[in-house]
Amino acid sequence: SQQGEEDPQALSIQEGENATMNCSYKTSINNLQWYRQNSGRGLVHLILIRSNEREKHSGRLRVTLDTSKKSSSLLITASRAADTASYFCATETSGSRLTFGEGTQLTVNP
């Protein structure tokens, strides 16, 4: 079953603006990962944050994790049209098994 819920389901912004996506989950996790998927393509791994970490950065990406609230957020700063894609969070509980959220469809308008 999918334990991750993401909001918003869809987000439309202008180029240059920041985009924030949220993910909530239900069980204890080892780590939480964010992936990106362009339409009809496979997934690209963006960033992994472990359960004992609270924040992580990678380029224009910033991920936070609040294990007390069982939630995570992905912030994309200074968005570009090329950032248009679906973004999924995925939680790892054991054995490298990932459970994906429903995803956020991000549209960045030029």
Place this chain on the structure above:
Amino acid sequence: GAVVSQHPSRVICKSGTSVKIECRSLDFQATTMFWYRQFPKKSLMLMATSNEGSKATYEQGVEKDKFLINHASLTLSTLTVTSAHPEDSSFYICSATGQSHKETQYFGPGTRLLVL
């Protein structure tokens, strides 16, 4: 590094036929491979986990006789959809982890299956 390929990228078949999808790790040894299914505008649903040389572990509700998984080598896993029906039409994606890539799953580009 950590590239995973899938073949074919898309396939159209008639009802009742079987279709085999290959998943290969190109530059690392994949000790574990995962098979997912994704419906349009939906999330990925894990179908099964396969470890090299052993039987796949299927998720609840996934028919193992319908979706045959073989992980015969450290670089290749196959998913065979047997006696395909139109409701099997979907996007199938594999991923792989290896000894030096244990936490991160590297995904293939996916295979679009259409059963007529």
